[in-house]
Amino acid sequence: MTVDTLITGARVRTFDPEQPWAEVVGIDGDRIAFVGSAEDAPAARRTINAEGRLLTPGVIDSHNHLLLGFDEDAVSLEGATTLAEVRRRIAEFADRRPELSWICAENAVYSVVEGRRPRASDLDGLTDRPVFVTTYDQHSVWLNRAALSVLGIATGADVAWGRPERDERSGEATGWVTDFYTSAMTTAGLAELQRDIPMYSPERRYRKLLSSIRMATASGITTAVEPQVPLAEIGLFQRALAAGELSSRVITALFHPVGADGAFRQALRQAVSDASAHADADGLLRLGPLKLYADDVIEPHTALMLDDYANRPGVRGRPSYPGRELVEVISELDRLGFQTHTHATGDAGIRLALDAIEEAGRRNGTQDRRHGIVHVECLHPEDLPRFRQLGVTAAMQPRHCSPDLVAGTWMENVGEERWDRAWRFRSLLDSGATVAFSSDWQVGEMDPLIGLYSAATRAGLDGTDAWTSAERVGIDRSLEAYTVHGARAWHAEGDRGRVRRGMLADLVVWSGDLYRHESEPSGLLDEHAEITVVGGRFAHSAGALVEPTADRADDPVAAGHGAEHVHVH
Known part of the structure; x- marks a missing residue:
């Protein structure tokens, strides 16, 4: 056997239980053709020596607002x-x-x-x-x-x-x-924004999409889930696909606004069916899951809480849908065959979303739908085991728990007595739940290395003010959340998320061995994605091992803006 490309001299973390580590990966066409030792490696038309760098499955960013x-x-x-x-x-x-x-x-x-x-x-x-x-x-x-x-x-x-x-x-x-x-991406809301606010013109939104895609690929992200796409903006992604601009794979979650009726749901179903019937051969673009809201956000006191906000007596936020209407909506979407991706940040909002998913399964008898709840910021202890029990994915963002982001607003609003409910990565993973890590770009930095650092330290990027340290997660479990769990979240575990023969050749060679930073995670912030491979294609190279990919003048990674993207609340 002769393969197209052989990557040798690597520390290959496969996440394949039958072969957790390897030295060499062979790529033939768009698939992985060999994983094993240097001694057993096949001949290759091209060989790349990784010189001891870590090679992992490509990162699956399960919540990335490419349009922002x-x-x-x-x-x-x-x-x-x-x-x-x-x-x-x-x-x-x-x-x-x-x-x-x-x-x-x-x-x-x-x-x-x-x-x-x-x-x-x-x-x-x-x-x-x-x-x-x-x-x-x-x-x-x-x-x-x-x-x-x-x-x-x-x-x-x-x-x-x-x-x-x-x-x-x-x-x-x-x-x-x-x-x-929650309102801007409705049909009426987007139409008004496009009419009145220049920032929402289709051309400016398209430019943002291309910029974000290039940043994703350069960051080692081989699949990005855009979690909130209005029907009116599907064409932006199809345009990028036709123009050859999708350097990484994209899964688009279509937005289901509050008040949507049966006719709108049929329009969603038609859009998904049409996309499936005309899917691109390379599998770069997929439509499918639906984005909903259970509540809003904690910072302006609009997330739904079980008890009063600590600094606003009598205020508990509000659900996005009236009363418990979300239960009916998710049951209906589940019956129609849709997977849902529901925003919920407050403990009552999370409980409401879990109740809705549980009721949908009870009514419809569906199994393995893999509905997801995104953010899961303040989780009541009684609801933690329900994620595993109901097969619900927790799509979470490690960077969001950094104290330099949440001090002064989130912390004060929730109150110290409830801080142990905050971003419970480790507890959810220990329970056996699927926890799919993500960036929530542009709300947080896109770079998954910042996510790895934040999960390992729960500190600011300067290393100070770590909090809720019991929920820290080490590098290996975080990488698994970005790969294995990300693939499972989107029913894609059959072709991505592990380095295994027959899988898609979606891979990352990092600038070094990330595991050497286990004891001092701050070193992760000095690493980068050296090579990103998408379907066997070398979509990004920083230049140390193979010729660098061409910089684009409008690319924020090339311009250096990506590293500067730091939020302070």
Whole structure:
């Protein structure tokens, strides 16, 4: 036997129980043709010596908002922790870009104004143009007075893409809009955004998608799950596929908004059926799961909690669907054959999602649907074993538990008595649950090495202020969560997630042996994906072992922006 490519001299972590470690991997076509020792390796048309580097299955990022990539025509508020800094950046950008009709900004933090939420008046005097600012988690929007006027909110109008807040006494719009992302991706919400806000034009969304895909491939991600795609934006992914721009595989979860009816569900079913009938031969694009919301987020006190927020007596948030309507919706979607991917952060929101999945199985008699709950930020102890019992995937983001992100908002809102419920990676894994790690890009950095570090330390990127250390997870279990568990989450364990003969050749050669950082995980932050192989194709190379892939001027990895993507709450 002669294979196309032989990667030798590697430490190969296969995650194959029959052969956990190997030295050599052979690739023929788009498949793995050999895994074993150097002594038994076949002949090859090309041989690459990994020089002791670690080789693993390609990373499966189970929650990656590819459509929320960097926007060169918007202000980045990364690291802007004070109102003065926010104002400075917006003012400088507005002066520099007089041709823009709107000034858009991204990644604002909730705590930028101490003791309260930001208001339109906080943006006075910067520009006479409307200003539209999204928060780092995409769940809220901050508008200036000009934007409130242009959109009609100032005179009492509502918008389809969110819930404008109004002063309790005066009734005037404050400039803050909640429930943004749950509303923005509805048919009506997206249509209004595309009509009014330049940042949501199809061309700008497409540019973001391409930028994010290139970043994913360069980060060692061979499959990315875009968790919230409106029906109207499926064409962006099909366009990228036709143009040969999908350097990594993409699974798109179609958005199912609150209030969707039977006709909308039939439209979803038709879209999935059409995509399946015309699937690309390389398996780069797949439609299928549906994204829903059980609740919102903890930072603005809108996630659903079992007990009052620690700093808001009488407030417990709210469910996204009225009452327990989510139970009926998931039961119906399960009956129609859909796998669901439900956002739930508060302990009551998580319980509601679990109840809905359990009821769906009871009513429909379905098995192995593998419904998922994403984020699982505050998990009541009584609900922890239900993930394994119900076969529910916990799609979780290690970086989200970092204290430099959650101190001052999440921690204070939940209260110290409930901190032991926070991001229970280890407890869920120990229970036998499927825990699929992910980035939640652009809410968090895309780089899975940051995820590995965060899971191992539960500390900030500077190594300080580690908390809830009982839930730390070592490098091997984290890699398994990014590969084996990621494949299982999406019914893909038959062709990816392990380094095994016959599997797709979706592989990563890292810059070094990641396991040598077990005792000092900070070293992980100095590593990178050296080679990314997708279906036998060398989709990314940093240049140390084979010719580097060509840099693109609009690629944030090549430009160095990816490493700078750090959120501060």
